[in-house]
Amino acid sequence: MLHWELLLFFFMIAFVYASVGFGGGSSYLAILALYGLPFKELRLIALLCNVVVVTGGTILFIRNKHVNWRKIIPLVIASVPMAFVGAMLRIEQRTFFILLGCSLLVAALLLWFRTRPDNAIKTTAPDKKSYVQDGALGGTIGFLSGMIGIGGGIFLSPLLNLIGWDTPKRIAATASFFILVNSVSGIAGQLTHLPPSIDFSRILFLCVAVFAGGQLGSRMAIKRFNPLVIRRMTAALIFVAGIEVLYKHLS
Numbered sequence: 027m028l029h030w031e032l033l034l035f036f037f038m039i040a041f042v043y044a045s046v047g048f049g050g051g052s053s054y055l056a057i058l059a060l061y062g063l064p065f066k067e068l069r070l071i072a073l074l075c076n077v078v079v080v081t082g083g084t085i086l087f088i089r090n091k092h093v094n095w096r097k098i099i100p101l102v103i104a105s106v107p108m109a110f111v112g113a114m115l116r117i118e119q120r121t122f123f124i125l126l127g128c129s130l131l132v133a134a135l136l137l138w139f140r141t142r143p144d145n146a147i148k149t150t151a152p153d154k155k156s157y158v159q160d161g162a163l164g165g166t167i168g169f170l171s172g173m174i175g176i177g178g179g180i181f182l183s184p185l186l187n188l189i190g191w192d193t194p195k196r197i198a199a200t201a202s203f204f205i206l207v208n209s210v211s212g213i214a215g216q217l218t219h220l221p222p223s224i225d226f227s228r229i230l231f232l233c234v235a236v237f238a239g240g241q242l243g244s245r246m247a248i249k250r251f252n253p254l255v256i257r258r259m260t261a262a263l264i265f266v267a268g269i270e271v272l273y274k275h276l277s
Contacts, residue, residue, distance in 0.1 A: 039053045077209045093199045129176075172215055
């Protein structure tokens with residue numbers, strides 16, 4: 027059974043996350059968990075919604091020339107196979123939700139606190155050392171993302187901002203593409219052990235809701251929008267969701 031208010035929640039989450047280049051997978055999972063939907067469907071729903079949201083955003087970022095392929099490739103070469111491996115792992119329900127809750131809290135803190143200004147950027151060109159570091163970062167986040175059922179941009183973007191990896195717009199574009207390829211890889215890993223009974227009508231309705239919210243949010247990201255306000259709003263939402271998930275599954 028589909029709780030119709032979920033459509034509104036998913037629309038709002040997609041709008042907020044797409045405006046900063048994210049897919050919203052972490053918050054989709056938190057909301058679905060609170061509704062007690064079948065555990066084995068949660069990650070698939072979140073990853074599919076991620077793909078729907080960030081595909082449009084990624085296209086817009088590419089059209090507006092915010093994508094730096096030379097710097098993105100080392101991140102995704104390592105992250106895609108690791109996301110697949112993480113998604114293939116069979117983990118217990120309680121372990122999954124504890125990992126999810128902790129991940130939400132960490133992501134919220136990373137989003138809220140940022141020491142570098144929004145215009146911070148490295149002035150040196152990428153070298154072999156930075157390629158290795160980016161690959162290690164991408165692989166680590168990719169594995170964690172596949173295991174939890176998110177795209178990983180919620181971890182990647184704040185970390186890239188902290189180290190002044192590139193401009194805010196290019197980091198948002200990088201996060202969007204990172205989420206897209208990792209979500210597709212995670213879905214492929216999920217397909218290796220999906221349950222036979224899946225409510226595809228529920229998935230379809232939720233995907234339509236996030237498509238509408240994501241399209242609107244992506245266009246707001248390309249235009250004038252206050253990144254600090256959006257980042258703080260997103261961090262607050264994620265923090266509350268993480269507390270609720272941990273309270274429910276640790277008590």
